[in-house]
Amino acid sequence: MFLESSFAQSVVATDTSTQLLELVHDLLNGTDSITTCPLDALDPHGYPAGCDAAFHFNFINHLSRRDWTRFIGALHTALGPGSRVLMGAQRCVGVVSASSLGIDADPLDRADQRRCPDGSEYAIIDNEFTEEDLKGMLAGRAKELKMAPVHRMWWASYMVER
Numbered sequence: 001m002f003l004e005s006s007f008a009q010s011v012v013a014t015d016t017s018t019q020l021l022e023l024v025h026d027l028l029n030g031t032d033s034i035t036t037c038p039l040d041a042l043d044p045h046g047y048p049a050g051c052d053a054a055f056h057f058n059f060i061n062h063l064s065r066r067d068w069t070r071f072i073g074a075l076h077t078a079l080g081p082g083s084r085v086l087m088g089a090q091r092c093v094g095v096v097s098a099s100s101l102g103i104d105a106d107p108l109d110r111a112d113q114r115r116c117p118d119g120s121e122y123a124i125i126d127n128e129f130t131e132e133d134l135k136g137m138l139a140g141r142a143k144e145l146k147m148a149p150v151h152r153m154w155w156a157s158y159m160v161e162r
C-alpha cells in the first residue's frame with residue numbers, strides 16, 4: 001500500500017503460484033491500484049504491458065545461476081531502457097550443493113532441504129548473491145548499479161540500459 005500510494009500509479013504483484021497471489025489479493029482488500037497477475041518471470045511474453053519499474057525480493061537467490069541471464073533478459077524486455085529495478089534477498093546460503101539434493105542445476109548452486117507444516121519435505125536452491133554476481137549478470141545491460149548489505153539482507157538497484 002505504501003509503495004502504491006507514494007511511488008507508483010499502479011502496481012502489479014506477480015508470482016507463478018496462484019495460491020500466493022490469492023493471499024496477496026486477500027491482503028489488498030479492495031485496493032484497486034494494485035492488481036495480481038500469474039506470471040513466469042523467465043517468460044518474456046508473460047509480463048503485463050506498460051511497466052517502467054520492478055521490485056523483486058527473495059526471488060533471485062532461489063533461482064539457479066543457469067537462469068539468471070534468462071530472467072534478466074525477460075525482465076528487461078518487459079520493462080525497457082530507463083526503467084528502475086530494486087531487488088533484494090535474505091543472506092542465507094544453502095548448506096549443500098543443489099545437485100546433491102537431486103536438483104538439475106548449476107554446479108555452483110547451493111540448496112537446502114525444507115520441511116512443510118504437514119511434514120513433507122522439498123529441496124530449494126538458496127544461493128548467496130554477491131556484488132560480483134550482480135555485475136556479471138548485468139554487464140552491458142544496466143547503469144547506476146548499487147548494492148548494499150543491510151543486516152541479514154542485501155539490496156541492489158539499477159537502471160535498465162538494454
Ligand SMILES: C[S@@+](CC[C@H](N)C(=O)[O-])C[C@H]1O[C@@H](n2cnc3c(N)ncnc32)[C@H](O)[C@@H]1O
Pocket residue numbers: 014015016017020039040041042056057058059062
Ligand atoms: C521465497 S518466495 C518469496 C515471495 C515474496 N517475494 C516474499 O518475499 O515474500 C519465492 C517466490 O518465487 C516464486 N517463483 C518461483 N519461480 C518463479 C518464476 N519462474 N516466476 C515467478 N515466480 C516464481 C515462488 O512461487 C515463490 O512465491
